[in-house]
Amino acid sequence: DAGVTQSPTHLIKTRGQQVTLRCSPISGHKSVSWYQQVLGQGPQFIFQYYEKEERGRGNFPDRFSARQFPNYSSELNVNALLLGDSALYLCASSLVGGEAGELFFGEGSRLTVL
Amino acid sequence: AQSVTQPDIHITVSEGASLELRCNYSYGATPYLFWYVQSPGQGLQLLLKYFSGDTLVQGIKGFEAEFKRSQSSFNLRKPSVHWSDAAEYFCAVGPGTYKYIFGTGTRLKVLA
Numbered sequence: 001d002a003g004v005t006q007s008p009t010h011l012i013k014t015r016g017q018q019v020t021l022r023c024s025p026i027s028g029h030k031s032v033s034w035y036q037q038v039l040g041q042g043p044q045f046i047f048q049y050y051e052k053e054e055r056g057r058g059n060f061p062d063r064f065s066a067r068q069f070p071n072y073s074s075e076l077n078v079n080a081l082l083l084g085d086s087a088l089y090l091c092a093s094s095l096v097g098g099e100a101g102e103l104f105f106g107e108g109s110r111l112t113v114l
Numbered sequence: 115a116q117s118v119t120q121p122d123i124h125i126t127v128s129e130g131a132s133l134e135l136r137c138n139y140s141y142g143a144t145p146y147l148f149w150y151v152q153s154p155g156q157g158l159q160l161l162l163k164y165f166s167g168d169t170l171v172q173g174i175k176g177f178e179a180e181f182k183r184s185q186s187s188f189n190l191r192k193p194s195v196h197w198s199d200a201a202e203y204f205c206a207v208g209p210g211t212y213k214y215i216f217g218t219g220t221r222l223k224v225l226a
Contacts, residue, residue, distance in 0.1 A: 004157075033213070033214075035216075040218075041218055042118075042204050042206075042216030042217050042218050042219050043158070043204070043214075043216045044216075045213040045214060045215070048213060056213050058213060090157060090158065092158075102148075102160060102163060103148075103158075103160070103214065104160075105150075105157035105158040105159070106157050107155075107156055107157040108156075108157050
């Protein structure tokens with residue numbers, strides 16, 4: 001079975017641009033979470049979606065937004081990119097959206113902002 | 115505030131030696147606890163998890179961890195390290211709602 005897939009794997013943007021990252025969860029998983037991992041740090045929670053509804057949001061500015069589609073795939077959008085947005089963006093899926101279901105991570109999208 | 119502390123940023127061990135990675139957490143109730151491993155350029159792979167019950171949990175690749183409520187710790191151990199274990203290890207707390215809190219990670223180097 002396919003795991004969590006993310007695209008693109010690498011991308012380079014300049015300050016002020018916008019970026020969209022995509023995630024396909026494991027088949028049957030209805031919850032998708034997004035995490036930002038800055039070099040040398042642990043992942044930081046950005047969003048969780050379950051059954052196409054936002055269930056949680058971390059301490060990130062409104063430049064960050066996300067959505068989940070009927071097929072449970074998800075997109076993360078970041079507007080007005082800053083240098084500090086350079087990071088590995090990880091998507092994780094799980095069976096449940098509320099309780100502590102095990103998170104299955106994709107390999108991430110590495111964003112570099114110049 | 116909920117938090118996870120991994121006091122050791124880097125650890126170096128010789129192949130075949132034992133390993134213990136430390137994790138301390140701050141959380142108001144019984145936490146759900148996890149250890150993940152990340153190889154360079156890769157995503158996170160779950161090694162083991164603790165939800166309830168037996169405080170000594172077994173994971174993949176020969177790893178185990180022990181939950182000690184009195185010490186707010188969930189240390190990861192392996193009796194004999196292999197060169198392929200070199201990676202970064204993250205401890206995480208799941209509050210049981212919607213987000214997980216990760217530590218800053220411990221980078222393991224294995225000497226041949």
